[in-house]
Amino acid sequence: MPPYDVAIIGAGVTGTALAHVLTRYTDVASVALVERYAAVAQVNSKSTANSQTLHFGDIETNYTPEKARRVAQAASRVARYLERTRAAGIGQVCPKMVLGVGADEVALLKRRHEALKPVFPGLVLLDRDGVAAAEPAVVEERDPAVPLAALKAPDGPAVDFGLLSGSFLEDARATAKRVDVSLGRRVGAVERRGGLFRLEPQGIEARTVVAAAGAMSLLFAHRLGYGRDFAILPVAGDFYVAPRSLKGKVYTVQDDSLPFAAVHGDPDLSDPKITRFGPTARVLPLLERGDLGSFWGFLQSTRFDPLLALRAAGLLADPAVRGFALRNALYTVPVLGARAFAAEARKIVPGLAAGDLRPAPWPGGIRPQLIDRRTGRLELGEAKLEGDRILFDVTPSPGASVCLKSAEDDARVLAGWLGKAFDEKSFERDCS
Numbered sequence: 330m331p332p333y334d335v336a337i338i339g340a341g342v343t344g345t346a347l348a349h350v351l352t353r354y355t356d357v358a359s360v361a362l363v364e365r366y367a368a369v370a371q372v373n374s375k376s377t378a379n380s381q382t383l384h385f386g387d388i389e390t391n392y393t394p395e396k397a398r399r400v401a402q403a404a405s406r407v408a409r410y411l412e413r414t415r416a417a418g419i420g421q422v423c424p425k426m427v428l429g430v431g432a433d434e435v436a437l438l439k440r441r442h443e444a445l446k447p448v449f450p451g452l453v454l455l456d457r458d459g460v461a462a463a464e465p466a467v468v469e470e471r472d473p474a475v476p477l478a479a480l481k482a483p484d485g486p487a488v489d490f491g492l493l494s495g496s497f498l499e500d501a502r503a504t505a506k507r508v509d510v511s512l513g514r515r516v517g518a519v520e521r522r523g524g525l526f527r528l529e530p531q532g533i534e535a536r537t538v539v540a541a542a543g544a545m546s547l548l549f550a551h552r553l554g555y556g557r558d559f560a561i562l563p564v565a566g567d568f569y570v571a572p573r574s575l576k577g578k579v580y581t582v583q584d585d586s587l588p589f590a591a592v593h594g595d596p597d598l599s600d601p602k603i604t605r606f607g608p609t610a611r612v613l614p615l616l617e618r619g620d621l622g623s624f625w626g627f628l629q630s631t632r633f634d635p636l637l638a639l640r641a642a643g644l645l646a647d648p649a650v651r652g653f654a655l656r657n658a659l660y661t662v663p664v665l666g667a668r669a670f671a672a673e674a675r676k677i678v679p680g681l682a683a684g685d686l687r688p689a690p691w692p693g694g695i696r697p698q699l700i701d702r703r704t705g706r707l708e709l710g711e712a713k714l715e716g717d718r719i720l721f722d723v724t725p726s727p728g729a730s731v732c733l734k735s736a737e738d739d740a741r742v743l744a745g746w747l748g749k750a751f752d753e754k755s756f757e758r759d760c761s
């Protein structure tokens with residue numbers, strides 16, 4: 330059998346978006362997609378593993394206006410795909426806002442509103458009455474003396490990224506291209522043989538490869554001699570659930586000294602009777618939730634460097650980071666955890682009682698944050714490593730929102746390597 334033009338490892342939203350873009354918008358002739366589980370999107374792209382937010386950057390106060398502009402452009406590609414395909418159940422339109430509590434946060438939202446106006450003309454600054462009208466539970470039982478405001482974005486889709494992955498794959502398979510999908514097959518190694526790559530033990534040969542395997546992508550890179558200055562800091566995120574109290578997504582102002590999104594409240598796409606609060610953020614020495622074998626992968630990603638552990642521990646020297654880490658550790662303690670978390674969730678819904686909250690009956694995902702081994706610095710956001718005819722996508726949040734932009738970038742590079750064309754006109758027509 331002739332070798333594939335492209336082999337993709339991993340059928341989460343990143344790998345399946347790439348299969349869709351390659352087959353629709355390039356003249357790449359053949360794609361192999363290999364996934365270790367028996368179905369697509371069983372890891373971070375699964376709807377229970379993430380917050381289901383299509384991030385535009387309008388309610389994420391930790392994004393600079395420049396980053397917000399970039400993320401908005403990327404996310405709008407997903408929104409366009411949803412409009413075009415009209416596939417039922419993948420995206421549900423819901424209201425969204427970021428809440429400011431107290432004088433400092435209210436002032437910050439006012440400044441942010443001014444700064445973001447050119448990027449998001451539809452963003453509205455709400456006072457307390459406006460917040461009460463949009464999200465009554467946010468104002469009920471709140472101390473009237475504490476200033477309150479919100480930035481409300483136009484309603485937008487919350488997304489089941491698992492269903493989106495399935496839709497991308499279905500679309501790729503509906504084209505006339507050769508698309509072979511191997512589910513339930515774990516790629517153990519990528520070897521170079523002559524001018525080709527060979528995925529083992531499947532024996533799949535390809536001219537180019539993309540590791541779209543989440544945290545595992547970095548391990549593939551290391552084995553081939555790339556990205557060795559980076560390790561993975563795996564940050565697990567879990568959710569608490571409570572009876573539905575919010576109409577839409579309510580984000581909170583981010584503490585700038587902390588590298589992760591503050592707790593928010595979100596409707597759950599598959600259960601309209603609940604509101605999710607979270608995610609928490611806890612460092613776990615695993616590359617994949619529930620896969621104890623991935624502890625070994627975590628150690629490999631650090632390349633057994635004791636200095637790295639010291640550098641990572643150095644992050645805890647900052648009292649805000651230390652407090653955050655301790656609070657998040659506490660959230661996992663039975664009974665006490667729910668009480669401690671309720672204090673955090675009450676910033677959003679003051680009337681919440683600890684008894685209303687229970688840990689979600691499913692595990693959340695793991696954000697594979699890259700850490701620079703030389704400096705101990707966390708690299709936020711998704712990252713791409715490029716080797717010789719091989720790409721590695723490492724995808725912490727907002728990796729799912731930017732999946733089509735990531736696919737576009739990868740497809741352009743792959744088409745260049747393969748001497749194939751990227752159909753700019755059709756891509757522009759469909760996705761911009």
Ligand SMILES: Cc1cc2nc3c(=O)[nH]c(=O)nc-3n(C[C@H](O)[C@H](O)[C@H](O)COP(=O)(O)OP(=O)(O)OC[C@H]3O[C@@H](n4cnc5c(N)ncnc54)[C@H](O)[C@@H]3O)c2cc1C
Binds near residue numbers: 342344364366
């Ligand atoms: C708590 C939390 C909340 C989040 N919230 C959001 C959000 O609201 N919005 C947003 O945009 N992003 C969010 N994210 C990030 C988002 O979930 C990820 O960026 C996205 O799902 C990554 O998709 P992926 O396809 O790259 O990785 P994954 O979905 O993890 O897919 C990787 C695939 O590779 C497969 N694989 C791995 N190793 C192998 C191998 N050796 N052989 C074969 N297959 C392999 C895996 O089985 C898996 O199917 C969140 C993440 C977390 C943890």
